[in-house]
Amino acid sequence: MSEMKKIKNLKEFSTSADRFEGANLLCPGCAHSIIVREVLNATNDDLVLAASTGCLEVCTAVYPYTSWDASWIHIGFENGSTAVAGAETMYKALKTKGRLKQPDRTPKFVAFGGDGASYDIGFQWISGCMERNHDMMYVVLDNEVYANTGGQRSSSTPIGSSATTTPAGSISYGEKINKKDMMGIMGAHHIPYAAQVAPNKWKDMVKKIQKGFATEGAVFINAVSPCTTEWKFDPKDTMHIADLATDTLVFPLYEIIDGRQYNITYRPKNVVPVEEYLAAQGRFKHLFKDQYKYLIKEWQERVDENWAYLQRREEAKV
Amino acid sequence: MENKGWDEFEIGAMLRTFDGSVDNIAGTKQEDRSYSENSSYRASVADWRLIKPVFNKDYCIDCQFCWVYCPDVSIVSRDKKMVGIDMDHCKGCGVCVEVCPTNPKSLLMFGEHADEETEIAQWPSKDEEK
Ligand SMILES: Cc1ncc(C[n+]2csc(CCOP(=O)(O)OP(=O)(O)O)c2C)c(N)n1
Ligand code: SF4
Ligand code: SF4
Ligand code: SF4
Ligand SMILES: [Mg+2]
Numbered sequence: 333m334s335e336m337k338k339i340k341n342l343k344e345f346s347t348s349a350d351r352f353e354g355a356n357l358l359c360p361g362c363a364h365s366i367i368v369r370e371v372l373n374a375t376n377d378d379l380v381l382a383a384s385t386g387c388l389e390v391c392t393a394v395y396p397y398t399s400w401d402a403s404w405i406h407i408g409f410e411n412g413s414t415a416v417a418g419a420e421t422m423y424k425a426l427k428t429k430g431r432l433k434q435p436d437r438t439p440k441f442v443a444f445g446g447d448g449a450s451y452d453i454g455f456q457w458i459s460g461c462m463e464r465n466h467d468m469m470y471v472v473l474d475n476e477v478y479a480n481t482g483g484q485r486s487s488s489t490p491i492g493s494s495a496t497t498t499p500a501g502s503i504s505y506g507e508k509i510n511k512k513d514m515m516g517i518m519g520a521h522h523i524p525y526a527a528q529v530a531p532n533k534w535k536d537m538v539k540k541i542q543k544g545f546a547t548e549g550a551v552f553i554n555a556v557s558p559c560t561t562e563w564k565f566d567p568k569d570t571m572h573i574a575d576l577a578t579d580t581l582v583f584p585l586y587e588i589i590d591g592r593q594y595n596i597t598y599r600p601k602n603v604v605p606v607e608e609y610l611a612a613q614g615r616f617k618h619l620f621k622d623q624y625k626y627l628i629k630e631w632q633e634r635v636d637e638n639w640a641y642l643q644r645r646e647e648a649k650v
Numbered sequence: 651m652e653n654k655g656w657d658e659f660e661i662g663a664m665l666r667t668f669d670g671s672v673d674n675i676a677g678t679k680q681e682d683r684s685y686s687e688n689s690s691y692r693a694s695v696a697d698w699r700l701i702k703p704v705f706n707k708d709y710c711i712d713c714q715f716c717w718v719y720c721p722d723v724s725i726v727s728r729d730k731k732m733v734g735i736d737m738d739h740c741k742g743c744g745v746c747v748e749v750c751p752t753n754p755k756s757l758l759m760f761g762e763h764a765d766e767e768t769e770i771a772q773w774p775s776k777d778e779e780k
Contacts, residue, residue, distance in 0.1 A: 343730040346714040349679050354722040354739025355693040361743035365721040376676040396654070397690040398665045401675050401683075534718050568744030568759075571719050 336546065337376050339538055348373035351401040357391035361567025363557040363574065364388045364473045366531040371442065371471060371553075372402075374541040378439040379403065380419050384412035384454055386446035387480040388473055410454035416443040417466040424467070440545050441468040447488035448478040451512050462521040462550045469544050469551040472514065475559035483562045487512040491634075492627050493615045495562075500618040505627055510634070515588065518552040522591035526552040529585065532574035536585055536597050543587075556583040564614025576609040581639045586646075594645040606632045679728070691739075695722075699742035701759045704769050705735055710756040716746035732756075753777055 339345045351372050358365050364387055372379065379402035383389035389406045392399035407415050420441045426432050445454055450472040458470055477495055478484040485495035490511045494500035498507040518526045525547045527540040537555075544551035558573040560566070565573055577583040578598060585598035607628050610616040619627050665688040668675075672684065685691045712732055717725040724740040726733050735746075747757045754774045 342714040342718060343712065346717045346727040346730060349676055350723045351675055352723060353689060353691040354724055354736065354741075355690040355695045356722075357695075358721065360698065360721075360741035361745055362721050365723075366719055369721075369723065370718070392690070393665075394690075395659060395663060396665065396688050397693055398667055398688055399690040401667050401689070531719070566744075568748050570721070570743070570745050571749050 336542055337374065339374070339542075342534070345373065345534070345538065351379065352392075353399040353401065355397070356399040357394055358387060359559075359561050359567065361560045361570045362387070363475070363531050363559070363570050366570070367471070367473060367529075367537075367555045367557055368444065370531060370534055370537050371541050374538045375440055375545055377545070378437050380416060380423075380439050380441045382406065382412040382415040382419075382443045384443070384445035384449035385409035385480070386449050386473070386478075387475075388444055388446070390480055409449055411457055412443040412445045412449065413454055413458045413461045413468075413470050416441045416468050416470075417461045417464070420466050420468050441466070442471060443468065444471050444473060446479065447472055447474045447476055448484075448486045450474075451488045451514055452486050458552075459521065462518060462523045462552060465523065465549045467548055467550070469541075469553060471553045471555060473557040474554055475557040475562060476511070477559065477562045479559050479562045488514070492610075492619050492624070492631065494618060495615070500624075505618060505624045506615075515552075515554055515586075518554075519588040519591045521550075521552075523552060524549040524590055525587065526554075526591075527585075527587040527597075528554045528556075528583065530556045530574050530578045530583055532571050533578060533585060533598060540587060540597070562615065564617075565612060569612070573609075573612055576604060576612055579604045580606045580609040581635050582606060582609050584639060584642055586642055593649055594642060596642055596646050606635050694738040695741055696738055699740065699762050701742050701744065702737070702762050702764070703735055703740065703742070703744070703746055703757050704760050704764070704766050705732070706756050706758075706770050706773050707732075708756075708773075709752045709754060711752055713751060715749040715751060716757060719749045720746050 352368050381402055381404040383406055405415050476488045478486055483495050484497045485507050488511055489495055489507045491507055492505050494506040500506035515528055525544055529537040529540055556577050558570050579600040586596045588594055666686050667689045669684045669686045710732055717727045722739050722741055724736040726736055744759050747759050750757045753776050760769050
């Protein structure tokens with residue numbers, strides 16, 4: 333393994349030379365690109381990248397332009413994971429045969445996919461990659477909706493969110509099914525490393541990504557990606573929404589080692605009521621009508637319960 | 651670059667980001683790279699903006715929050731110093747202004763056609779309530 337890039341503080345991090353470019357077509361204030369930058373800038377090693385169909389892919393590969401400064405491939409919606417797994421397998425084979433042109437280089441293999449691509453449509457493919465324990469990292473850009481096609485619900489969409497296929501109105505409060513516990517499912521694959529990250533906590537993110545790169549075997553990362561368009565907030569507020577996501581514990585930051593050891597990596601000093609997170613986004617606006625207010629309380633209870641569960645798992649060390 | 655019609659796309663196209671052979675991109679700053687005409691670095695989204703950020707270096711503490719949180723790689727930092735904004739790639743989202751911790755802020759949003767020098771000359775002073 334090559335030496336880990338030294339990133340002690342933000343000033344040092346800012347000396348990174350980005351391998352992702354602007355003038356892509358992502359919305360102003362989109363968190364996808366903030367996450368991608370933090371992930372790619374965590375290493376100076378060569379990169380083999382893929383993206384599944386979705387906002388990130390569609391907006392960074394608009395013919396005749398590419399926004400990627402490293403090997404990058406898009407095939408379909410479901411197979412960003414297997415595209416990278418294929419490249420990694422070829423790399424290993426060439427290495428075994430002594431046929432690598434530059435054997436001293438240590439490329440990192442990373443696939444990006446949206447929640448639609450990961451929680452739903454590419455689910456079995458990711459599961460296969462994790463089960464086979466490819467030496468790769470899979471990163472979900474989790475904006476809890478099929479954003480690129482106009483905001484249909486996915487199995488990551490949380491209860492009470494108004495999506496185009498689960499619209500809120502006088503007889504419905506929107507999505508009725510709870511968000512899939514993807515971290516738990518990935519943990520159950522007993523992969524060496526899985527982590528939940530958020531772009532506002534760049535240091536926690538970089539630490540986990542570097543840990544992932546140093547891990548031999550499959551790594552799963554779930555990154556919360558506030559979507560200005562579908563979550564309905566002002567583009568300038570992306571990081572504020574991300575702060576609310578982590579500080580209300582709606583998106584707790586933790587890692588799972590070997591599918592067993594849970595480590596919570598961020599404990600907010602002041603835990604913010606979930607109500608503030610909901611109130612800041614148009615997709616939850618209807619929850620503040622008298623008719624649906626009871627759901628805010630239920631939301632808080634769910635978040636508290638999940639936080640208690642994570643702490644129990646961490647303590648139990650099983 | 652010549653725009654192609656929908657029926658003129660090359661199926662399975664491969665784009666080269668750089669002209670010629672390259673090595674160690676992670677160790678090469680943007681200004682020293684040989685971007686090809688297929689890199690979006692060579693494109694501009696300046697016409698997306700209705701409002702734009704203006705940078706006043708007098709108050710800047712080089713914390714680099716704007717650098718790490720700019721979605722569009724438009725904060726130019728060199729040798730740990732914030733040196734300016736890449737106005738070809740900035741989309742005017744305003745995230746950099748929100749995350750700037752100084753008082754007064756070192757970055758503020760103005761109308762796209764505002765004159766930078768004028769705005770810097772009349773920069774707001776310290777907000778005592780904060
Ligand atoms: C097999 C297949 N089904 C449907 C589509 C249409 N499609 C393209 S992008 C997209 C939404 C992607 O959602 P997600 O994976 O969550 O990524 P996001 O755009 O939200 O980042 C859909 C449904 C497709 N390209 N391929
Ligand atoms: S719709 Fe959302 S995820 Fe897609 S580009 Fe816009 S902000 Fe980003
Ligand atoms: S306004 Fe947005 S795109 Fe422009 S420099 Fe600031 S954060 Fe970057
Ligand atoms: S966030 Fe503000 S103080 Fe920090 S580097 Fe940017 S402009 Fe300077
Ligand atoms: Mg999505």
